[in-house]
Amino acid sequence: MHNINETHNKDLESWIESANEPESDFPIQNLPVCQYLEAGEKKIGVAIGDSVLDFEAFFNTALAKGGEKVDMALAVDSNVRIALQEALGENTNEEAKTLIGEHLLRKQSDLEYVKPFHIHDYTDFYCSIYHATNVGRIFRPENPLLPNYRYVPIGYHGRSSSIVMSGSDVVRPKGQNRSDTENPPVYIPSKALDYEMEVGFFVGSGNKLGETIPISKAEEHIFGLCLVNDWSARDIQGWEAQPLGPFLGKSFATTIAPFVVPLEALAPFRVPEYDRGDEPGPLEYLKNDINSKKGGIDMKLEVYIASKQMRDENIEPHLLSRSNLKDLYWTIGQMLTHHASNGCNLNPGDLIATGTVSGNENDEKASLLEITKRGKEPFELPTGETRRFLEDYDEIIMKGFCGREGYRRIGFGECRGVILPAN
Ligand code: MN
Numbered sequence: 001m002h003n004i005n006e007t008h009n010k011d012l013e014s015w016i017e018s019a020n021e022p023e024s025d026f027p028i029q030n031l032p033v034c035q036y037l038e039a040g041e042k043k044i045g046v047a048i049g050d051s052v053l054d055f056e057a058f059f060n061t062a063l064a065k066g067g068e069k070v071d072m073a074l075a076v077d078s079n080v081r082i083a084l085q086e087a088l089g090e091n092t093n094e095e096a097k098t099l100i101g102e103h104l105l106r107k108q109s110d111l112e113y114v115k116p117f118h119i120h121d122y123t124d125f126y127c128s129i130y131h132a133t134n135v136g137r138i139f140r141p142e143n144p145l146l147p148n149y150r151y152v153p154i155g156y157h158g159r160s161s162s163i164v165m166s167g168s169d170v171v172r173p174k175g176q177n178r179s180d181t182e183n184p185p186v187y188i189p190s191k192a193l194d195y196e197m198e199v200g201f202f203v204g205s206g207n208k209l210g211e212t213i214p215i216s217k218a219e220e221h222i223f224g225l226c227l228v229n230d231w232s233a234r235d236i237q238g239w240e241a242q243p244l245g246p247f248l249g250k251s252f253a254t255t256i257a258p259f260v261v262p263l264e265a266l267a268p269f270r271v272p273e274y275d276r277g278d279e280p281g282p283l284e285y286l287k288n289d290i291n292s293k294k295g296g297i298d299m300k301l302e303v304y305i306a307s308k309q310m311r312d313e314n315i316e317p318h319l320l321s322r323s324n325l326k327d328l329y330w331t332i333g334q335m336l337t338h339h340a341s342n343g344c345n346l347n348p349g350d351l352i353a354t355g356t357v358s359g360n361e362n363d364e365k366a367s368l369l370e371i372t373k374r375g376k377e378p379f380e381l382p383t384g385e386t387r388r389f390l391e392d393y394d395e396i397i398m399k400g401f402c403g404r405e406g407y408r409r410i411g412f413g414e415c416r417g418v419i420l421p422a423n
């Protein structure tokens with residue numbers, strides 16, 4: 001697990017002024033990676049303030065120092081962070097400023113982003129006990145949590161081909177609906193389209209088929225984190241998932257934010273794992289002292305909605321929830337170790353998402369399924385419009401950041417998507 005080191009020093013400032021704004025997502029302590037298109041080619045970038053540094057070109061200059069040019073984006077380790085901070089820091093020399101300022105910086109808002117890595121595989125967990133309980137209560141009021149929950153980090157294999165970048169429109173999926181239980185199902189556009197506020201992490205180095213990853217080494221295999229919206233069609237999901245797991249109710253789209261924050265940048269925000277109290281602890285292979293003490297991450301998450309009418313009338317997006325990654329029942333290390341515990345091989349660039357990150361409070365419910373109790377309790381938008389599930393042209397905006405006294409705020413950018421009518 002990463003320790004706090006010189007790269008987290010809050011007094012480090014950049015000569016790129018926008019990075020020094022207190023509310024910037026991307027101060028010089030963050031340095032998240034992304035991938036963008038330039039003249040039809042994919043380029044690896046590092047976000048700083050309102051800009052993106054052409055990372056590959058940076059590597060070809062003398063400024064990169066000892067950093068190795070292997071696996072590029074996944075190689076942003078301590079040494080590379082230090083080299084980047086020297087070149088982007090306020091004390092760098094004029095030559096470096098000129099070289100970077102004139103040739104290697106791009107304006108963040110001008111770029112077209114693509115997936116940060118080649119995502120071989122995508123797995124989605126179900127690691128919020130609050131989300132699992134809220135959802136379970138809808139279907140089994142007396143017995144919301146199934147008996148395996150406190151032992152098994154529950155997950156399913158998602159679909160990587162339909163992962164899209166923030167800002168991409170999402171077409172309302174069509175599928176089988178059997179809300180009229182007296183009649184056979186019908187194939188129609190989903191009437192219960194939902195979002196799930198999640199956080200994803202990318203595998204940095206994998207394991208061989210047949211080998212496992214001990215919990216003590218789990219985080220060495222994790223590169224960094226990004227925001228994820230696991231769009232979900234509840235009507236399709238409810239009818240098809242008997243008895244197997246999520247399929248077409250999920251695989252129509254998953255949106256990710258473009259910036260992947262290296263795990264090292266999050267060292268100041270590590271917190272103890274979920275407090276199980278008297279509940280049975282995890283099995284031995286998921287138990288580890290460092291994981292108990294520092295396996296959690298204090299990361300604040302926010303979800304907003306903006307209807308078309310709201311956007312047309314310039315009304316600010318409406319806050320749907322605020323929740324925190326530290327409330328997950330399982331840590332990211334436990335998810336990774338459990339994933340490989342049967343010998344399943346993970347590959348660099350695999351995306352593993354946490355599941356909906358809900359909290360215990362009413363305003364910490366991170367999906368409409370929970371907020372409206374599966375559509376039974378609609379809520380009102382500032383325009384007077386009501387919502388049970390998402391309507392066409394609704395936009396969902398997700399944000400995330402870490403903040404703590406004595407450290408710079410580390411942000412994750414935004415994960416956005418607008419729903420388009422079904423084809
Ligand atoms: Mn999910």
